[in-house]
Amino acid sequence: MSRIGVFICHCGENISRTVDVERVAAEIGRHPGVAFSTDYKYMCSDPGQTLLKKAIQEQRLTHVVVAACSPRMHEKTFRKAVEVAGLNPFLCEMANIREHCSWVHEDREEATVKAIDIVGMMVERVKKNRVLAAITVPVTKRSLVIGGGIAGIQAALDIADCGHEVILVEREPSIGGHMAQLSETFPTLDCSQCIMTPKMVDVANHPKIKLYTYSEIELVEGYIGNFQVTIKKKARSVDEDKCTGCGVCMTKCPQKKIPNRFDQNIGMRSAIYVPFPQAVPNTPVIDRDNCTWFKSGKCGVCQKVCGPGAVDFEQQDRLVVEAVGAIVVATGFDLYSINEKPKGSAIKGYGEFGHGKIPDVIDGMTFERLASASGPTGGKILRPSDGKEPKQIVFIQCVGSRAREKGISYCSKVCCMYTAKHTMLYHHKVHDGQAYVFFMDARTPGKSYDEFWRRSIEEEEAVYIRGMVSRLYQKGDKIVVMGSDIAVGVQVEIEADMVVLATAIQPQKGADTLAQKLGISYDKYNFYSEAHAKLRPVECATAGIYLAGACQGPKDIPETVSQASAAAAKVMTLFSKDKLEREPVVARVREAGCVGCFACKKVCAYGAVEEKEIRDRQGNLVKIVAYVNPGVCAGCGTCQATCPSKCVELDGYTDEQIVAMIEAL
């Protein structure tokens, strides 16, 4: 015989303003099985919890229902209190009479009747709750970091410095990411390479970091604490163990006119190459699409000149499996290529800007390479078309960003600051030049950011024009910029020598495919979604996977580094225990009735359903049934709703309980 205790919370006035809590307590007290009912101003407060614990002991309660706010808010609080009082915590349920009742109704009488119904339903449900024990899963204390830009590097170093092994996977031949491409960084104008490359070297030398460059994630299986990750090591055609990084192969390679993507295709490289001289690892890779040997079977110069014999044309892609307990996703961003409308995309191009057609209309990253001391021009600002120094330069902000009609509504966050920086770098290098900036707003929240922006105007003589540009066209060797100055209300035409577009930040190409492999969610732009915008900003909703950097949304370097360290801290929190406790609200299969149709397996979004063999005592296979791995199951209940033979049930939400709740109405 159950002795159920019901506790009705006023939530200050949040509930009691619309619901007659005393009447609810009185009426529910007469409900069959209820041994005790009362109401209190704040059940979650210390006196409220004491009241609950005392009642459990004095009234010898067997089950508890707390009628208050949403279980998302305080279920943990009350279950803990119940446990302290000596009851199994899963014999406590919450009836939500705030969000589901008092907050959404005005009529006191109707709200009170509804509250009584809600509490009555929960009483019927809790009667059939089972005693459950927390599920423990072992934790593999190794971590995978995907992406070797500044976010991935920071997260990997932080985790490794705590003594845990890190597998760092990077798609490109070198780590460094976009930050390695930048010239100087705002708001201090320190050289990006100078602060970045030491960190890259730290990664290479760290005994706890295992680096896979030129590699991609092929498959992710398992769950928090126990992931199995298959990594594809693409064929580098150079043996990493033998190569000394002397670089002779690159100097002797006869193919030298291949546009280098690291230099935004304005610099050239050989077919066997490292993307930039400070690359980590300093091991070249053969670009098979452009290598004469791979195209025609002739040449092979690199192999002949390589002293240690590291060049290996026969090398194949290789799959490696690594076991890890946590995953940090740090895949970063890409710049929106605006020259044409991508097929099948809601995002429209900017045909009117002639990007890709007019050679001296470049994007912000290309300007970074021009301004970089290690770039293709040695740090001189020169036009890609004729190598002349531009004397009039126009910067256009918000190209792609904040343009709903063009398909991207968000702000790319870093462009205002980097454009201000570009005007300064330009002014430092071209003393007699003039920079103009077309802008909608200058968004400079951040430490020392606004001062930096002001400096570009007040000391570095950049002319800011508030208004947008409608069209760019080539006229002789000038680019005519047709824009508007909305402060004065006139149309403006500037004949520029070069135009720099601050194009929108987008997630890396293939971000959606990777998300599908990882089982994490992403928004319509393919940015990865955090579990909670404010309170869980570095965790994914999928347990054991964390986010760092611009793969989650546009970010600058300081913010990216902070988030990477935060993600690392979350990984370390997970690794601080040997075993992981999980809430036992998971699905169970009634094996006797299961016919092995695996409809449940098809619908499970978490990959929790496995196939299990049932054998008799002689070891003969009787049948194959579904088995829900409690470590992976998220308790969503989709399998329960799908099972045609009604043989999967979610603890706490069994069909029997749901029917009992309906009957209580």
Add this chain to the structure above:
Amino acid sequence: MNKKLNYSYYPGCSLHASASEYDLSTRELFKTLNIGLTEVPDWFCCGATPAHNVDELLSLSLCAKNLELADKVEGDLAVACAACFSRLKFTQHTLEENMTKRKQVEKAIDAPLKLDGKVKHLLDILARDLGLERLAAAVKKPLSGLKVACYYGCLLTRPPDVPNLDCAEAPTIMEQVVEAAGAETVAWTHRLECCGANFTLSRPGVVIQLTNAILESAKDAGADCIMVGCPLCHGNLDIRQKEIEGVYKADYNLPVFYLTQLVGLSVGLGADKLGLDAMIVNPLPLLKEKGLL
């Protein structure tokens, strides 16, 4: 065997007046291409630029009534004038999205609205319904050696979500059509700039400045002539050209053709069937020089 194409036809006021050569050449071209064209009975003005500046409901109702009339004739609605095309498309777009306005308009024209009839510019019909291959197959006298600057003006492709004729800011449909007719096209910068439109009456100074920039750009790009799909643009570029040459001390001498005139020429129509005599900048010396007449 391809089915014969049939359209209802909304010429619009200009084509019965200042742009009669556009009307003539359209009818002759379509006859030659064996495309049926039935003029919408009792059609009237779409309201053009003035109506929607004065009274939106009036503007929408004028077009809605014309659409209703067009619905009674077989086939999609073929429109030649860029402004009529724009207003009719705008009306469909607005009334599809705004139920309040739709109810008001239905009351004004005293008829229920059907908005699923397709409104098509001639370019769309030539390039997509007929298709560039069939168009090219019909060409008897390719416009070889003729360098054409295709001028879209403001209304054919914009605003981006309304006419849906081609990419709003980097269209190619005019170039595709006239290249199918054997002409060369030039890459030039002012394809989509405004000519000043009907300010030609109230602020001619503005129009002269804007139109000059267009003519200058076409000339600089090496064009022999300009091709348009809008009577108002035509008026500014053609009728005002002499005056502009005087103001800017320039020598453009760029004949301004309607797209149907050039395509008509390529399918073998003679000068009399294309209304070439109605053009102010005389095209005959150019066409003779290129061996096209």
